[in-house]
Amino acid sequence: MRMTKVVRTVADLLYPFCMIFGLYVVAHGHLTPGGGFQGGAVIATATALLIAAHRYDDVSARVKSARMKVFESVGLLGFLILGFSAIILGQPAFRNWMLSRGSLFNDSVAFGVNPGALTTGGLMPLMNLAVGLEVLGALTIITLYMLSGTKEDPS
């Protein structure tokens, strides 16, 4: 059963907006509700929209299984490396050592009620990014394999 042209066009139109919202949730994980897992799930929903609307031959060129595997591995490795990098520096595991160094994401938080700044949080934004990549890759691979194992009528 092939989806109609309306479904395919709407999926193509909605795809970038879903993806931007997911990236927003990942990037603002340390400021607003949500974070790596939720943002990655939203991005994976965007790709699942494409996968559900198109046939496997059409979508496998746009959503590549090998690339998603790379995302998953890089996200998982990145999270572990970031988590255990504190041990290499002689501190407890998962300690937010970046907060005390003059580097990326190191601004101090303003006092009182404020919307928050993106450049705060130390290691947490990087960890959110790693978890987002991992969840995006894993959930997309699940839906992609689901589609590749489904027999479809040629009509």
Next chain:
Amino acid sequence: MMLVLFHLLILAGLIITAASVVYFRDLLAAAISLAAFSLLLALEFYLLQAPDVAIAEAGIGAGLTTAIYIIAIRGTKRKEDPDE
């Protein structure tokens, strides 16, 4: 008072959508009804001051599982045969 009314409306909608999942013979209609159930559940989570869980529920429940169900339905016939 207004919040209680919202809660009651959403809970009634949850029961209606959950019952209609079982009621519908059309598989696609049942899958969409399950998506509506997840969306209402996400709204309820948001009203209960858990926006974090609401985003996860809306992403996983309403988005991904519906996509997986629709992909599975594409491999089947649309309607259940009453004779079998």
